[in-house]
Each structure stands twice: as structure tokens, then as C-alpha cells.
Amino acid sequence: QEYxxxxxxVVQWSERTQNILSGKIPDDANVFMVPATLRPETMYGQxxxxxxxxxxxxxxxxxxxxxxxxxNRAARNLAFQGIFPxxxxxxxxxxxxxxxxxxxxxxxxxxxxxxxxxxxxxTIKEDKGTGVVTSVPSDSPDDxxxxxxxxxxxxxxxxxxxxxxxxxxxxxxxxGYGNLIAPTLCKxxxxxxxxxxxxxxxxxxxxxxxxxxxxxxxxEFSGKxxxxxxxxxxxSLLDTNDAIAYCEPDGLAISRSG
Ligand code: ZZB
Numbered sequence: 001q002e003y004x005x006x007x008x009x010v011v012q013w014s015e016r017t018q019n020i021l022s023g024k025i026p027d028d029a030n031v032f033m034v035p036a037t038l039r040p041e042t043m044y045g046q047x048x049x050x051x052x053x054x055x056x057x058x059x060x061x062x063x064x065x066x067x068x069x070x071x072n073r074a075a076r077n078l079a080f081q082g083i084f085p086x087x088x089x090x091x092x093x094x095x096x097x098x099x100x101x102x103x104x105x106x107x108x109x110x111x112x113x114x115x116x117x118x119x120x121x122x123t124i125k126e127d128k129g130t131g132v133v134t135s136v137p138s139d140s141p142d143d144x145x146x147x148x149x150x151x152x153x154x155x156x157x158x159x160x161x162x163x164x165x166x167x168x169x170x171x172x173x174x175x176g177y178g179n180l181i182a183p184t185l186c187k188x189x190x191x192x193x194x195x196x197x198x199x200x201x202x203x204x205x206x207x208x209x210x211x212x213x214x215x216x217x218x219x220e221f222s223g224k225x226x227x228x229x230x231x232x233x234x235x236s237l238l239d240t241n242d243a244i245a246y247c248e249p250d251g252l253a254i255s256r257s258g
Contacts, residue, residue: 001248003036004234006134007241008049008106010069011115016100021059024094031059031067033106033118036074036129036246039139039210040234041226044218045171046111047147048135048164050121051098055131059094060084067093069101071131077249098124098131102159108134109242110219110233117163121146123194129248137168137182139210141202144168144182145194172214172226179217181206 010031013021025031033049051057060068060075062084068075075090084090104118116135123142124133137144147164154161170179177184185202186192214226220236221229237243 001038001250003038003129003246003248004040004237005034005036005130005244005246006040006043006109006237007032007034007243008108008116008134010104010106012105014101014103014118017096017104020096020100021094025059025067026065029065029067031069033069033101033104033132034074034130035132035134036248037134039136039230040237040243041216041221041230042136042139042171043108043110043134043233043237044112045136045138045169046108046116046134047113047137047168048116048143048150049106049108049118050124050133050135050143050146051101051118052122052124052126052131053097053099053102053120054122055098055124055126057096057098057101057131058092059096061091061093069096069132071126073127074130078246081245081247083244103163109237109240112169112218113165116165117159119150119159119163120157121194130246136171138171138180139182139206141182141186141191141199141206142194144186145191145196145199148192149194169218171216171218172210173217174209174214176213177209181210181214 079088079090108116135143137147151164173179189198191198216222216224216229221232
């Protein structure tokens with residue numbers, strides 16, 4: 001799978017994380033939380049960043065001043081793709097639980113909101129991508145149901161309701177499903193929980209319809225079909241150094257040992 005890794009720079013750590021990281025990274029360090037996405041053209045619609053409260057993440061040094069927050073497994077994979085200074089090495093300077101970083105604020109490149117809060121998502125898989133997921137509730141049924149869930153049960157999830165924006169902005173138009181395909185699909189399929197067994201089907205549909213019939217409504221490539229805009233947005237993110245390319249190995253040797 002060819003993913004795009006988005007560099008979401010931390011602008012404010014949660015208090016727990018400040019304590020854990022103190023002394024472990026330089027004062028002027030840039031730390032990026034790095035979600036992996038298959039849909040770079042949706043980055044305009046990011047509203048949150050998801051981490052799993054039950055996954056252990058690392059902070060890895062990618063250059064003197066730059067650090068990435070992701071799973072061990074992702075760091076190991078990236079170490080064989082020329083992201084770290086030394087081939088095969090992925091120096092870890094700290095370990096954090098997803099739980100620790102909830103409430104931190106990151107910059108979400110291209111997003112209409114600019115800065116977004118880090119919030120929990122239980123269904124993140126440890127063995128996929130970087131273990132960090134950017135939330136695009138307008139176009140991802142998983143993200144939409146989690147957004148609603150979090151805003152309804154903020155206390156239960158240990159967050160503040162205002163961290164989760166509910167004014168979901170349209171970014172892609174599709175015939176038949178309007179400009180908010182994820183909420184529309186969830187409504188049509190009566191999906192109302194992030195644990196719904198219907199979500200994979202909704203996701204499949206959203207991918208297909210978005211890609212083959214979607215048209216951009218915002219950004220530099222507004223008016224263009226998603227099929228065209230996808231690579232243009234990706235290239236633009238790579239050019240501004242807000243993203244890096246990431247190939248997920250499907251061989252077991254590497255991905256299993258994380
Ligand atoms: C932003 C985005 C916007 C995404 C969208 C999807 C959609 P897949 O399809 O199963 O291969 N993701 C990435 N890593 C993880 C993880 N570790 N656990 C759970 N979800 C993860 O999954 C790829 C997509 O799943 C990625 O692309 C990411 O969310 C999420 F509008 O990034 B995506 C219809 C989907 N739309």
C-alpha cells in the first residue's frame with residue numbers, strides 16, 4: 001500500500017506528555033505526529049487526530065531537531081525507506097501511551113481548521129500505518145461515527161466536548177451523496193456506533209464513490225475530479241515538506257516484529 005504520511009507538528013502537549021518528555025528532547029525540537037493516509041486529497045477536512053489509548057508509541061529522532069511520534073513498527077519500516085539518517089536505525093528517545101497524549105494540539109497541514117486536538121479512537125490497528133490516524137468526518141465513515149461518539153460521551157472518553165468540532169465542512173461533492181458522503185452513508189445504512197459491523201461496507205462505498213465520482217470543492221484544485229486532485233494534492237504536500245511517501249510492506253518479516 002502506498003500511503004502518504006502527514007507531518008502534524010505538535011503545537012501544545014498535554015500536561016502528562018510535557019512531564020514525560022521533559023529533558024528527553026531539545027527545547028527547540030519539532031515533534032510531528034504522523035498519520036498515514038490513503039486519501040491525501042481529504043486533508044482539507046481534518047478535524048482531529050486519533051491515537052489509540054491502548055497502544056504504546058515512541059518518539060523517534062529523524063534529524064537533530066525533528067522527531068516523529070508513531071508506533072515502533074512504523075519506525076522500523078521507515079528506517080528502511082531513507083527517513084532516518086542511518087539505514088535501518090530508528091533511535092527512540094521516549095515512550096508514550098496513546099492515553100498520555102490525548103488533549104495535545106497539532107497543526108494539521110492544509111486543514112481549514114489549522115490546529116486540531118488529539119483524541120482517542122479504540123479501533124486503531126497497531127499493525128497498520130503509523131498507529132496515528134487523521135480524522136476526516138466528511139469523507140470517512142469511521143471518523144464520522146467516532147466524532148459523534150466522542151461528542152456524545154466526552155466524559156467517558158476523558159476529553160472535553162469542545163475538542164471535537166461538530167461543524168463538519170464539505171470538501172468533496174459526489175452525485176447522489178451530496179457533499180458530506182460519510183454522514184450520508186452512515187444515515188442511509190443506520191450506522192450509529194464506531195463498532196458497527198456495517199462500517200467496512202460504508203468505507204468501501206465511500207472510497208469508490210469518492211474516487212470515481214468525487215469533485216473537489218475546496219483548495220487549490222477546487223473543481224477538479226478527485227481522480228486528478230489526489231496526486232496533485234499529494235505532490236503539493238510533499239513539495240512543502242508537509243508529507244512523506246510511505247510504502248507499507250506486506251511481507252510478514254518486517255511488519256510482524258513491531
Ligand atoms: C484520512 C482519510 C480520509 C482516510 C478519508 C480514509 C478516508 P484501509 O482502507 O483499511 O487500508 N487508517 C490508517 N491507519 C490506520 C490504523 N492503524 N487503524 C485504523 N485506521 C487506520 O485504511 C486506510 C485508511 O484508514 C487511512 O486513510 C486512514 O484514514 C485509516 F476520507 O486517512 B484515511 C472511505 C475512507 N475515507
